[in-house]
Amino acid sequence: MHLERALKGTISTVAVGMSVYHLTVAFIGAPQALFFRSTHLLFALTLVFLLHPGFRGREGARASWAELAWIAIAAGTTVYIWVNHDHLLTRFVFVDDPTRLELVLGFTFTVIVLEATRRVIGWPLPITAIIFLIYALFVAKSRPEQIIEIMYLTTEGIFGPTLGVSAAYVIMFVLFGAFMERTGIGQLFMDFALSLTGHTAGGPGKVAVVSSSLFGTVSGSAVANVLVDGPITIPLMKRTGFKPPFAAAVESVASTGGQIMPPIMGAAAFVMAEFLAVSYFQVAVWAFIPAVLYYLAVFCAVHFESKRVGLLGLPRSEIPRLGTVMRERGHLFIPLLVILFGLMAGYSAPLCALAGTLTCIPVALMRRSTRKGITWRTVWDACEDGAKNAIAVALACACAGIVIGVITLTGAAINFTAVVVELSRNLLVLALILTMLAGIVLGMGMPTTPAYIVMVSLLVPAIIKLGAIPPAAHMFAFYFAILSAITPPVALAVYAAAGLAKANLWESGWAAMRVGAAGFIVPFMFIFEPSLLMIGEWPAILQSFVTAAIGTVCLAAGMFGYLLCAARPWERVFLLAAAVLLIKPGLTTDLIGFGLLAVAAASQKFRLRAAPAPK
Secondary structure, three states, rough: OOOHHHHHHHHHHHHHHHHHHHHHHHOOOOOOOOHHHHHHHHHHHHHHHHHOOOOOOHHHHHHHHHHHHHHHHHHHHHHHHHHHHHHHHOOOOOOOOHHHHOOOOOHHHHHHHHHHHHHHOHHHHHHHHHHHHHHHHHOOOOHHHHEEEHHHHHOOOOHHHHHHHHHHHHHHHHHHHHHHOOOHOOOOOOOHHHHHOOOOOOOOHHHHHHHHHHHHHHHHHHHHHHHHHHHHEEEEEEEHHOOHHHHHHHHHHHHHHHHHHOOOHHHHHHHHHHHOOOHHHHHHHHHHHHHHHHHHHHHHHHHHHHHHOOOOOOOOOOOOHHHHHHHHHHHHHHHHHHHHHHHOOEEEEEEHHHHHHHHHHHHHHOOOHHOOOOOHHHHHHHHHHHHHHHHHHHHHHHHHHHHHHHHHHHHHHHHHHHHHHHHOOOOOOHHHHHHHHHHHHHHHOOHHHOOOOOOHHHHHHHHOOOOHHHHHHHHHHHHHHHHHOOOOOOOOOHHHHHHHOOOOOOHHHHHHHHHHHHHHHHHHHHOOHHHHHHOOOOOHHHHHHHHHHHHHHHHHHHOEOOOOOOHHHHHHHHHHHHHHHHOOOOOHHHHHHHHHHHHHHHHHHHHHHOOOOOO
C-alpha cells in the first residue's frame, strides 16, 4: 500500500514537473533544440514506463524493477546528450565518426523509444519505424553507424522537428485543454449547445455536433472527444428516437472534426506549420472554410434524418436558457478568446497558449457560479492531466522521427515520389486517390500526427509535382489522416461511440461515412480551387464559400433523402449531382448545380402544396 502511494506520488510529481518546465520555457524562451527536445522526451519516457507497465498481469508490476531499469537507461542516454551538448553541436555529421559508446547509447535509445511507443499507442507505428530501418539497412545499404548517428546525435532523427513540435506547441495546448476542463468548460460547452439546438428536430444530435465542435477546439483527439461528450449526448439521442448506429455515427463524426476546427486544431496542424514554415495562425486560416463545411454537413445530416423519420427535440423544461448559461458561465469563454486574439495579433502559439492557460483559474474565480471547487489542487491536477495527455503525442512524434530520419538518410522520398507519379500516369486525380487511400490505411493503425508525417514525407511531394499548391497538398493529407477515425474497418472514433451506444460496429461505421460524406469530397475541391482555403481574392473566396455551403446542404439532403419533404429517388440524384457541382468552384458548374437544386426543390414544394392539409 505504501509502495503504491509512493508510486502515485512520484507519477504526479514527474507529470507536474513536466508541465511546469514547459510553462516556464514558454515564458522565458526555449533552450537549444537538442537539449530542449531530449528533456521533453525524457519526461515523457519516464511517465510512460511508470504508467504503462510491460507486464500488466502481475500485481505491483507498476513498481517493478524492470520499469525502473527502463527509466534509468533512458535517463542515462539523455544525460549523455546534456553533458556532451557542446561537442554534439560542433561535430560534423557523417564526417566525425561516433564513438563506440555513442553507438551503444544510440542503439539503446532507439529501442527504448520503440518500446515506449508500443506501450502507449500500440504496435502499428513501431512496426512502421522498424520496416523503415530494415529498408535503410538492406535496401538502401546504409551503414548501421550512420543510422544510429542520425537517430541519436542529430536533430534529424528522433530529436527532429516533429518532436520539436510536440515539445514547443502540442504540450502547451494540451495543458490549456486540461486547465479548461478542470475549470468547467466542458459543462459550459454542453449547456451552450443544449440551449441553442436542444429544442429543435433531432435536438440531441445537433447538441452533439455543436458541443463536439467546441470541445474539439481544446481537445484535438477524436476518441477523447467521444469519451467526454458521448456519455451525455448518445443517451439523449437514443432517448428521443435516434437509432443506436446513427447516434454513434453522429457523435464520432462530430468528434473527429475537432481536429480540423480552429482556433485550436489537432497536433498535426502544428507539424504542418513547421513543415510549411508558416505561422500556426496561417494554418488555422486555411482550415477555417473546410471545417465550417464539414460541420455544416454533419448538422444538416442530423436535421434531415430527424425530419425524415419524425424525431423531436427535448422538452423546453429540460433545456437551460441561453441567457442563463451565458450569464452564469459565459465568462469561461475568455481564455479561448485570449488565445484567438493573441494568434491574430501575431504572437507565437506557445505564448498564446501560456496566456490562455494562466487566464483559466482567475477567470473561473471571477463568478460565484464557477468558483466552487477551484483550489490550488485544481492547478496541480490540471498540470498532472496535461502532462499525462501529452505523452502519447510525444512518443508518436519521437517514433515518427525514426521514419523521417531514414527518409532523410536514404532519399526514399524521391524514389517514392517517382513511383506515385508513375502509378498515377501523371494524372493529379489518380495521385490524390492513391494519397487518400494511403492516408486512410495509415490512419487505421496510428494516430493522426504520425500518419500525416508519413504521408507528407512520401506522398505529398508527388501531389505537388503534379500541380497542387503546397498548402492544399498538406491539408489534403491532413484531412485523410484524420478521416480514418470514421472509416471502416478500423475506425477508432466509431469504435468508442458504438461502445457507448451499444451499436453494431459495421452499421455505425457505414452510417458515419454517410454523415461525414462532405469530409471525403471537400479535400478534392480545395486541391483544384484553393479559394476554399482562403487563398486568392476575396470575391472568389466568398463565391466559393457560399456555393460550396449550399452544395454541402444538398449533399446532406441527397444522402438522407429529405429537403423540404421526403425525396423521391430522382430528386435524390438531382440533389447529389447539384452538391458535387456546387462544391466544385466555377461559374458553369455553379449555374448547373443551382438549376438541379431548383428543380428538386420546386418538385418538393409543389408536392407539399398538393398534399391535403392535416385534419
